[in-house]
Amino acid sequence: MASERISVTVGDREVSLSSPNRVIFPEVGVTKHxxxxxxxxxxxPFLRANGHRPVSLERFPDSVDGERFFSKNPPRGAPDYVHQVMCTYNSGRRHPQVVLDEAAAIVWAVQMNTVVFHPWASLAADTDNPVELRIDLDPQPGTDFADAAAVAPVLREVLREAGLQAWLKTSGNRGLHVFCPIEPTHEFLDVRHAVIAAGRELERRLPTSVTTHWWKEERGRRVFVDFNQANRDRTMAGAYSPRALPTATVATPLTWEELAEGVDPAAFTVRTVPERLAAQGDPWEHLAAEPGRIDVLLEWWERDLANGLGELPFPPEFPKMPGEPPRVQPSRARTQDTEADR
Incomplete structure (x- = not known):
């Protein structure tokens, strides 16, 4: 028996939507339609933040409670208004990724069972050089959103001292994402080093609240600055992207005033964010208007290198990088050293 199918009008296009009544978020009853x-x-605002760049699609054939997979290659049969761009990965291999340039393409992605959209920090016109410096403030066990919210204004000041303007959004979960628009003059590794420099400066100012330690056993009850999210092909949920969480929360741009007044990230959902936009507009509307440069942060990186602070670990799927310390969990390294001594 063929599944139900409807046609959704998006501007001057008609997008076919199969199984429109399938429940994607069972806890709150949000359907595919x-x-x-x-x-x-x-x-x-979604396209302003996430369009015209490579994007990975996190797809759920059933619901957010079921199987998921990431789709990077454009699926076969994609309509001609769904574009693609060739990307180079850390391994050196190349393949095309989806690029969303219009509203119908987003709806097509929903038809393909996409829930979470993961945009690159670079544009399709130049995939190698990011146009955003992104910092993920990730609360560790024993901390929560309030701890990230307390740290974010100090990070904003650090970035301001480096000549960058910081913009803010919820992660859609417990964390906060801080974005700075930058000129596309440096490749991903340089931008990662700039993020590490900012994170280390933040850690110096808030040593009991912030950590840049990659290994979880060393982080403690602090907010982790996830510097590896700045790597090529490492992404986070884009602005206005739903998250695959039971209550259909959304990664939502905020103003700094809202953060100071106190916000509940759980209040921003697929059902509430459209009303929020209609009432107060998009806090990120002018994010890209005045891009900065990462020169000062790279000077801080070089200063820290001179003071003995070297490269930090990369994710396990990355090739071994120059200057990188051993990818061995500290407790395991100590055990191995002890056994070697014996």
Missing amino acids: ELAEYAIAVAE
Whole structure:
């Protein structure tokens, strides 16, 4: 028996939507059709933040409680208004990735069972050089959103001293993402080093609240500055992207004033964010208007190198990088040293 199918009008296009009544978020009852309507409602700010760049699609054939997989290659049969760009990965291999340039393409992605959109920090016009410096403030066990919210204004000041303007969004979960628009003059590794320099400076100012330790056993009850999210092909949920969480929360741009007044990230959902946009507009509307440079942060990186602070570990799937310390969990390294001594 063929599944139910409807046609959704998106501008001057008609996008076919199969199984529109399938429940994607069982806890709150959000259906595939409702998710498509959400995509239409937020299309303008969504594309401003995530469009015209490589994007990975996190897809759920059933619901967010079931199987998931990441789709990077454009699926066969994609319509001609879904574009693609060739990307080079850390391994040196190349393949095309989806690029979303219009509202109908977002709805097509929903038709392909996409829930979470993971955009690159670079544009399709130049995939090698990011246009954003992104910092993920990730609360560790024993900390929560309030701890990240307390740290973020200090990070904003650090970035301001480096000549960068910081913009803010919820992660859609417990964390906060801080973005700085930058000129696309440096490749990903340089931008990662700039993020590490900012994170180390933040850690110096808030040593009991912030950590840049890669290994979880060393982080303690602090907010982790996840510097490896700045790597090539490492992404985070884009602005206005739903998250695959039971209550259909959304990664939502905020103003700094809102953060100071106190916000509940759980309040921003597929059902509430369109009303929020209609009432107060997009806090990130002018994010890209005045890009900065990472020169000062790279000077801090070189200063820290001179003072003995070297490269930090890369994710396990990355090739071994120059100057990188051993990718061995500290407790295991100590055990191995003890056994070697014996």
